[in-house]
Amino acid sequence: MSAQKGSAAPHLRLVSARIGHRPGQPLLPPLDFELWPGEWLVVAGPNGAGKSTFVQSLVGALPLLGGRREILTPGLRFGYVPQRLSFDPIWPLSTLDVVRMGIAPWLPPFGRSASASARARELLDQVGLGGLGDTPFRSLSGGQRQRALIARALVAGPQVLVLDEPANHLDPPGERALVELVSELRERTGAAVVWISHRLGALAQRLDRIAFLRAGAIRVGSLQALSAEGILEGFFEPGKEAFR
Amino acid sequence: MSEVSFWEAAFLWRDPLIAASLGAVLCALCGVFVVLRRSAFVSAAVAQASSLGVVLALLAPHVIGSEIPPLAAGVVVGAASAGLFALSGRDARIGVDASIALAYVLAGAASLVLGTLLPHEYERVHSLLFGDAVAAPIEEIVALALCLLLAVVFFAALFPRLVFASFDPEAAGAMGIRVRRLDAALYFVLGLSIAVATRVLGALTVFALTVIPASGGLLAGRRFSGVIAWAVASALVAAAGGYYLSFVWSLPTGATIVLALGATLLLGLAVGRLRR
Numbered sequence A: 001m002s003a004q005k006g007s008a009a010p011h012l013r014l015v016s017a018r019i020g021h022r023p024g025q026p027l028l029p030p031l032d033f034e035l036w037p038g039e040w041l042v043v044a045g046p047n048g049a050g051k052s053t054f055v056q057s058l059v060g061a062l063p064l065l066g067g068r069r070e071i072l073t074p075g076l077r078f079g080y081v082p083q084r085l086s087f088d089p090i091w092p093l094s095t096l097d098v099v100r101m102g103i104a105p106w107l108p109p110f111g112r113s114a115s116a117s118a119r120a121r122e123l124l125d126q127v128g129l130g131g132l133g134d135t136p137f138r139s140l141s142g143g144q145r146q147r148a149l150i151a152r153a154l155v156a157g158p159q160v161l162v163l164d165e166p167a168n169h170l171d172p173p174g175e176r177a178l179v180e181l182v183s184e185l186r187e188r189t190g191a192a193v194v195w196i197s198h199r200l201g202a203l204a205q206r207l208d209r210i211a212f213l214r215a216g217a218i219r220v221g222s223l224q225a226l227s228a229e230g231i232l233e234g235f236f237e238p239g240k241e242a243f244r
Numbered sequence B: 001m002s003e004v005s006f007w008e009a010a011f012l013w014r015d016p017l018i019a020a021s022l023g024a025v026l027c028a029l030c031g032v033f034v035v036l037r038r039s040a041f042v043s044a045a046v047a048q049a050s051s052l053g054v055v056l057a058l059l060a061p062h063v064i065g066s067e068i069p070p071l072a073a074g075v076v077v078g079a080a081s082a083g084l085f086a087l088s089g090r091d092a093r094i095g096v097d098a099s100i101a102l103a104y105v106l107a108g109a110a111s112l113v114l115g116t117l118l119p120h121e122y123e124r125v126h127s128l129l130f131g132d133a134v135a136a137p138i139e140e141i142v143a144l145a146l147c148l149l150l151a152v153v154f155f156a157a158l159f160p161r162l163v164f165a166s167f168d169p170e171a172a173g174a175m176g177i178r179v180r181r182l183d184a185a186l187y188f189v190l191g192l193s194i195a196v197a198t199r200v201l202g203a204l205t206v207f208a209l210t211v212i213p214a215s216g217g218l219l220a221g222r223r224f225s226g227v228i229a230w231a232v233a234s235a236l237v238a239a240a241g242g243y244y245l246s247f248v249w250s251l252p253t254g255a256t257i258v259l260a261l262g263a264t265l266l267l268g269l270a271v272g273r274l275r276r
Helices: A051-059 A095-106 A116-126 A142-154 A172-189 A201-205 A223-228 B010-036 B042-063 B070-089 B096-115 B122-129 B138-167 B169-174 B179-201 B203-220 B224-248 B253-275
Strands: A012-018 A031-035 A040-044 A066-071 A078-081 A160-164 A192-197 A209-214 A217-221
Touching: A012 A051, A040 A051, A051 A160, A051 A192, A051 A209, A078 A142, A078 B169, A095 A116, A095 A142, A095 B138, A095 B169, A116 A142, A116 A172, A142 A160, A142 A172, A142 B169, A160 A172, A172 A192, A172 A201, A192 A201, A209 A223, A217 A223, B010 B042, B010 B138, B010 B179, B010 B203, B010 B224, B042 B070, B042 B096, B042 B179, B042 B203, B070 B096, B070 B179, B138 B169, B138 B179, B169 B179, B179 B203, B203 B224, B203 B253, B224 B253
Parallel strands: A040 A192, A040 A209, A078 A160, A160 A192
Antiparallel strands: A012 A031, A012 A066, A209 A217
């Protein structure tokens, strides 16, 4: 599946958006940006460039310092996979409990979802953790936790799946396997993928667009276009899979 | 041994036992989130903040010329302090544990300093704040029951969100939960409950009731529902059992309840080891 730009309205739009954590200190110049259904967007750039801040503003977790954020898909849902894989081990949660958490933002007060458990088990199967639903989450390995968190992000059927530097802890084969898994899940669910990374690696073959942040600036476009403009110089070298 | 049998003296213990049971369930429920969020000392900090509220209320006639009900001031300041823990706790520059410690030491110091302006009121401040679980006027039982109702409704309404936002606030926020607002509401409910329970049962007993039953549940149980069930049941058993033992052996009631809670903790540890 590829970006559906041109055939549908974007999921959301940032208009003259000023993003950052401190009022009066925006991270980037005023930004216009659209996120399209089904696209695979890589938010890339060196460490500390503001990739996570940009994505937090995109999903609405961080209020804009200025401008506006327009939701064009009614009831737009985000699934989010955090970078960290270590959680407080005192929580008495099974893997299934953690996956079912993903439905919580969409439940009304006093609401319970009868179908959440079945959907959670189905997703655990899809991420290769079938049979581990009743295992304590704290007992899982790092890689298993990441897969469970991907299942959690997808359990509510989001239109956008956001992954924050998911390949940080992985070696190249592990990264390729993860990209493959997310690609399969994207095919099944039709969700757009927003993948934050400080390197492109195996993503180069999959992505539709890059939002590249460096030195207080952001450029958005295809890999080919940004490469041709020299925007990715020192970050991505076409034809190679080893990136900085 | 007491001269009068426990059952013959029902008129003496009925209301305090009802209060102790209500307080036990209330604190045990709140305690599950207190312990899981590693905020065990929230109870001690709320008690100190409540004392500051009472001292400020007693000073009010001298400073602003009008009366403020001291108990209400204690409860409001105690609950508000807990709300502040939530607002500061998500600030990357300071953790919730440090916020609780700051509230504890600053409110305690302010109470002591301002208390010197009220040299004849010390006993009154103490008795207004710290109950002893021996006597329970009907209005205190009603206040506890209302707090319990509020807590049960709050947890029942928002339980999945509270668990998500407490376990993984970053992802919960990114997926649409207003984490800071939820944290503030949670700490307000915790603060209100602890402030009211402290007035009735005493600071030590409430501190123990918020920490020990939940800890025992975590030692004994594997599932969240089991932890809550263990916490509530063990708090009830320890409150009633501690009250009974304190009566028949003429022991301090609050301290006996705390020791009974300690016994349930050991039981939880044993059950947890057997289930491994």
